[in-house]
Every structure is written in structure tokens, then in C-alpha cells.
Amino acid sequence: MNAIVDVQSTDYHNNIYNRYTTLRDDHPVYFDANRNIWMITRYDDVRHLLRHPKGTINAETGHSYIPSLATTDGDLHNTIRKEIIPEFSRGVVERLSPMVESILDELFANLPSSGEIDLYSEVILRLPQLFMTRFLGFPESKADHWYEIGEILMGTDPESNKEAEPEVALRVLDDFAAMIDQVLEEKRHKPGDDHLSWLVSREAAGALTAEETRIFANCLGFAGVDTTINLLGNGTGLLARFGGQRQKLIENPSLLDGAIEEMFRMEPPVQGLPRRLTEDLELHGTVIPSGSEISLVFAAANHDPNHYPNPETFDIERASKDHLALGFGLHKCIGQHVARLEARAYFPRLLAHYPNFEMVESRWRMSHWARGYAALKIRA
Ligand code: HEM
Numbered sequence: 392m393n394a395i396v397d398v399q400s401t402d403y404h405n406n407i408y409n410r411y412t413t414l415r416d417d418h419p420v421y422f423d424a425n426r427n428i429w430m431i432t433r434y435d436d437v438r439h440l441l442r443h444p445k446g447t448i449n450a451e452t453g454h455s456y457i458p459s460l461a462t463t464d465g466d467l468h469n470t471i472r473k474e475i476i477p478e479f480s481r482g483v484v485e486r487l488s489p490m491v492e493s494i495l496d497e498l499f500a501n502l503p504s505s506g507e508i509d510l511y512s513e514v515i516l517r518l519p520q521l522f523m524t525r526f527l528g529f530p531e532s533k534a535d536h537w538y539e540i541g542e543i544l545m546g547t548d549p550e551s552n553k554e555a556e557p558e559v560a561l562r563v564l565d566d567f568a569a570m571i572d573q574v575l576e577e578k579r580h581k582p583g584d585d586h587l588s589w590l591v592s593r594e595a596a597g598a599l600t601a602e603e604t605r606i607f608a609n610c611l612g613f614a615g616v617d618t619t620i621n622l623l624g625n626g627t628g629l630l631a632r633f634g635g636q637r638q639k640l641i642e643n644p645s646l647l648d649g650a651i652e653e654m655f656r657m658e659p660p661v662q663g664l665p666r667r668l669t670e671d672l673e674l675h676g677t678v679i680p681s682g683s684e685i686s687l688v689f690a691a692a693n694h695d696p697n698h699y700p701n702p703e704t705f706d707i708e709r710a711s712k713d714h715l716a717l718g719f720g721l722h723k724c725i726g727q728h729v730a731r732l733e734a735r736a737y738f739p740r741l742l743a744h745y746p747n748f749e750m751v752e753s754r755w756r757m758s759h760w761a762r763g764y765a766a767l768k769i770r771a
Pocket of ligand 1: 449460461614615618619621622659664715716717718722723725726727
């Protein structure tokens with residue numbers, strides 16, 4: 392029998408929501424022996440575990456190689472989060488809108504008005520990379536680092552099929568973290584008008600230690616770009632596949648915010664994230680032993696018909712705000728308004744420039760935790 396979950400197969404990624412249906416219906420607690428991880432897929436279970444994390448930790452999982460806020464627990468996590476969160480409120484983030492708009496104007500100005508367009512390389516990758524470079528205050532010359540870590544973190548392109556050797560992958564991640572350290576050090580001596588300069592100013596004021604600053608900066612560097620690339624790409628794919636919904640959005644732009652939430656629900660850029668159990672967990676008659684790694688599969692939860700009727704229908708007027716694509720509770724995504732800001736600027740431009748676009752080439756990356764395109768070309 393073929394395994395229900397096989398992240399190495401293109402068939403799995405092309406039919407991922409059918410596989411999640413099988414898991415939710417028949418194996419709500421499923422042990423994926425290939426990855427030595429227990430997958431939890433029903434909406435109520437995933438949300439409950441996010442809301443009541445007792446008995447779970449974020450550290451010591453396959454995602455905790457580089458210390459970052461998302462893989463930190465307890466007091467350390469609370470201290471950093473409390474200090475940072477006001478800077479990422481919707482109101483504060485909105486002030487970054489001119490930066491996003493000007494990047495997009497530049498990117499779209501370089502595109503032809505019709506014909507075949509490599510939207511992925513020209514816009515979808517570029518907006519989050521350029522925005523984050525400027526927002527954080529990275530030197531523009533370091534832009535190549537984003538490509539390198541993206542290839543490592545987000546899964547291979549099935550067409551190139553060249554997965555980096557583990558030691559090469561670790562070196563790329565280490566180099567990126569070292570680059571963040573170096574930029575932080577530079578900002579301590581020569582601050583600019585950017586977020587990392589703000590962060591080291593909080594350190595100078597005694598609100599954060601150097602280690603706390605580093606842990607947060609790492610999280611921004613590793614969590615803020617490829618996730619947003621996937622939101623823009625996956626949303627573009629949905630608008631291509633569901634022409635009626637695209638038309639509705641063109642005719643009624645006030646539906647945009649709801650459409651973005653429905654994109655999050657339907658094609659979550661982060662499909663699931665791990666936790667380590669510090670106690671036995673009993674769920675649906677199965678006892679998962681303390682010490683095991685579990686995966687909270689947000690994407691399967693977002694397609695649970697007990698929570699969202701007709702979950703495979705993309706409906707931009709659906710009440711989908713309570714999706715779990717950004718997590719929930721203690722670790723809910725800090726950059727959520729940044730991601731929405733970029734999406735709110737990108738989709739109207741896409742539809743204004745290419746209202747009748749078709750997708751002519753696309754393929755999913757092969758990842759065990761994320762979902763995003765390795766290629767996306769359109770014809771306009
Ligand atoms: C579409 C884009 C994004 C998605 C889907 C996404 C998803 C997530 C998810 C699911 C978590 C929860 C982690 C957990 O429960 O273990 C998270 C945490 C986090 N995200 Fe995002 N994210 C996105 C964009 C961003 C951006 C743009 C930034 C920064 C500007 C960011 C910064 C963070 C940080 C700092 C955390 C850690 C929060 C904590 O552990 O307390 N994210 N993100």
C-alpha cells in the first residue's frame with residue numbers, strides 16, 4: 392500500500408488536500424514513520440493544542456536548528472514577544488505601505504502588458520525579498536542570501552530535483568544567521584532608519600538582551616520572506632483556478648481583505664509546524680508518548696468540513712478569518728499584518744494589469760511543512 396503521506400512524491404503535493412481528507416476522516420492522529428512525527432489534522436484538535444500548549448514545547452524540533460522566537464518557550468519567549476508586539480500592530484505596520492507600493496510600482500513597470508510572463512521570478516519572489524531587505528536594513532548587496540535560504544527552507548523544485556546535501560544546507564543557514572549577527576553589530580555602531588536599528592535601540596535601552604535581540608532578528612530573517620512569497624504565489628494560483636471569484640473581486644474591490652483571508656485558509660503558505668511533547672498526549676484513543684514530535688497541520692484543519700462547509704471551494708465571501716494559517720494563541724504570527732500589507736498591495740495590481748491572466752506553467756515545491764510554487768508563469 393502506498394503511504395498516505397509521502398512528501399517526496401509529486402503526486403502527494405498535487406493531491407495534498409485529498410490526502411488530508413483521508414487523514415482527518417480515518418487517521419486523525421497519524422504516525423508518519425518516514426519522518427518520525429505524529430500528524431494532527433482536525434480543526435478542533437489543532438486549534439485546541441495551539442490554545443492550550445501545556446505539555447508541548449516549540450524548542451527541540453526539526454525546526455529549531457537556528458534559535459529564533461518561534462522555537463523559544465516560556466519566559467524568554469514572553470519577554471521578547473511583549474517588547475516587540477506593539478511594533479507589529481496593524482496601525483504601525485500600515486506606515487510601511489509607501490515602501491511596499493513603490494517596490495511594486497517598480498516591479499510592474501518592468502513587465503510587458505501582454506504575452507507570457509514569469510510572474511514568480513519578476514514579482515512574487517521580488518516583493519517580499521526587496522521589502523524585507525529595506526525594512527530590516529540589510530545591505531541590498533546581500534539580496535542573494537534570500538534565494539539561497541529559500542531554496543533550502545521551502546523544499547525542492549521537482550523539476551530540478553537537486554536537494555542540497557545536509558551539510559551544504561546547514562552551512563547556508565549558518566551563513567545567513569552570521570550575516571544577521573553582522574548587520575546587528577553594524578547597526579549598534581551606525582544605526583539607520585530601519586527595524587533592526589530600532590531593535591538594537593531597545594537593547595541599548597535595557598529592554599532586551601543581545602541574545603533576545605538576536606533570537607528575534609533570526610525569526611524575522613527566516614520567517615518573513617518565503618512565507619509571504621507563498622501567500623502571493625498561492626493566491627495568484629487560486630485566482631487563476633477560480634475565475635468567477637476573480638471576476639467578483641475585480642468588480643468589488645472591497646472584498647479584498649476577505650479574499651486574502653480565504654487564500655490563507657485555502658492554500659496555507661505554512662502547512663503545519665511541529666511541537667515536542669513534554670507529557671503523554673491522548674487523542675482519539677491514541678496515546679502519543681512524551682518526547683514525541685507532533686505536527687499541527689494547519690492546512691488540513693483549514694479544510695475540515697466540520698468547520699468550513701464545502702472546504703474545497705474558494706469563496707472570497709466566506710467567513711474564514713478564524714483559519715489557522717498564521718497559527719493561534721501564544722505563538723501566533725507576529726508578522727501577520729506585514730504579510731497582509733504586501734498582499735493588499737500586490738493583488739489589486741495583478742488584477743489591474745492582467746485581469747484575464749491564465750496560468751501557463753506551475754509546479755509545487757516538495758516540502759514537508761510549506762506550500763508554495765517553484766515556478767509560476769502566466770499568459771496575459
Ligand atoms: C504569509 C506569510 C506568513 C505566514 C503564513 C506566517 C505563518 C506563521 C505561523 C504559522 C507562525 C506560528 C508559529 C508557531 O505556532 O509555531 C508564525 C510565527 C511567526 N511569524 Fe509568521 N508568517 C508569515 C509572515 C511573517 C512575516 C512577514 C513576518 C515578519 C515580518 C513573520 C514573523 C513571524 C514571527 C516573528 C513569528 C514567531 C512568533 C512567536 O513564536 O511568538 N511572519 N508565522
